[in-house]
Amino acid sequence: MNRVVLVRREAAVEARDLTDDGTAVRVTRLPVEELAGFVLQREREPVRWVWDDTTRWYPALLQAGVRVERCTDLRLTHAVLRRSPFVDQSLLVAADTAGWDALQPVTATDATLFPLDDPADRLDPAAEHVRQQAALAASGERGRLALLLAAESSGALVAAEMTHAGLPWRADVHERLLTDLLGPRPLPGRRPAVLERLAGEIRAAFAAPGLNPDSPGELLRALQAAGLPVGDTRSWTLEQLEHEGIPALLEYKKLSRLLQANGWAWLESWVRDGRFRSYFLPGGVVTGRWASNGGGALSVPTQVRSAAVADDGWRLVVADVAQLEPRVLAGMSADTAMAEAARSTDLYQGMVAGGAVATRAEAKVGMLGAMYGGTRGESGRMMPRLTRRYPRAIGLVEEAARAGERGEVVHTLLGRGSPLPAGAWAERAAELGEPPEVGGAQDEQDRHRRAWGRFTRNFVVQGTGAEWALCWLADLRNRLWRLGGTGTVSERPHLVFFLHDEVLVHTPEHLAYDVAEEVRRAADVAGRLLFGSFPVDFPLDVAVVESWADAD
């Protein structure tokens, strides 16, 4: 595989072809305007582009209609390697290290390739690449780590392509939905008619003439003055109350949330030219999940998904994995009994069939508790039975929790490491033999320690789930491209959305069922990449629809 490092040089680009040991055999200097043509030409043969950060290179290439097959995103791979317990950290240290640690992705819509005074320009990507390759080569877990680095870099390409394409969004459908629920768009600073009416009902019911229901403080005082025993104003708390004003208040909160989070202002900010445009940030979450920036892309409420509509003659292929995380846990712990339960489409039902628990509800609440650290109530009561039936799976999360409580690093299957805890309890855990304090400070530290244990418990499962999803995305991206057609990424079947365990593909109608097939094949590939021949299934729900709302 040819590797080419791209380096910015003021208004020019230097492309360095590398040998296996990382030395440059050929250096090509290009004016910026010629980069896209150069990349297109070199893509005729297998090549891996090595660059500091995909968000600084790929948007302009996509804008020019050029797709790349593979890259190494040094910013992301650096972040993984710096935390990985599979790596000898001394191999990564250089004068530049702090600069790489601090490097942030760019999300500006500004299409100019080179912002002025970019901290990335003070870093040497070729030298960083050599250090990373050395750290990888010296790792005792080279195979797993190499897969993680490749998957993370592929994710960067997917994210850039999704940001470039945008999610098809019908502003007219969205506006009709808003008008139906809230009334016509109000003047700035005014409430929509429906909210105004509900606010009036609430004020009357609680005998609070000046009440602003948007103010938690005012609302809490009004509820208490009406004799209701509440300590907060959450919807779930209010639902427990018997009072004539509660239904209007709950309705108000629901509609107010829609207005604030996904109302007319949201449409104006985030929807342009029929596309919802936000930024996906691979590796943006400590566990390896993606984060997003702009428009709350990862929490688009089901309420407005009817506005995500394929273009004329196109379809959305919506696919999600049923119960990804328990399946991942079965695979990473090699728990054959849990894998047996995962053989069925509904893992929780499989647990019932396997005799572990009596009902599906018990299976679900028990597994959520095992993965999130719920110890009280229903899920706590399930634990002994789950432990007996699934000793390896439950043992793995329990051990991750204990390690976290001791202040240790845990890691995902492919080697993403958890951060070290901060705070007084962690410092004490590091210095064994320190006498425990007594009193309130001790309780406080115990609470923090257990909370960190819940974090590390979840980290190993959520993080490995994110790795499965990355492999799924990466393989699917290449399958979609190979489905053929001509033209740029967004003129062919292409990914438009990704939500932890769910993908949306926008595709010409005649290819929709081929896409659905490729989505399933990619899931099988991801399972084999992570778990080899261990028999754990990842069944998908796949729907070919015109609107996202029709997928459920």
Added chain:
DNA sequence: CTGACTTGCGCC
């Protein structure tokens, strides 16, 4: 006035 923090709630 701005900025930091809190509250509440959407998603997985």
Added chain:
DNA sequence: AAAGGGCGCAAGTCAG
């Protein structure tokens, strides 16, 4: 019916 893990965002609140 949550809880228990991870997020982003908007409005309200409060300190300076």
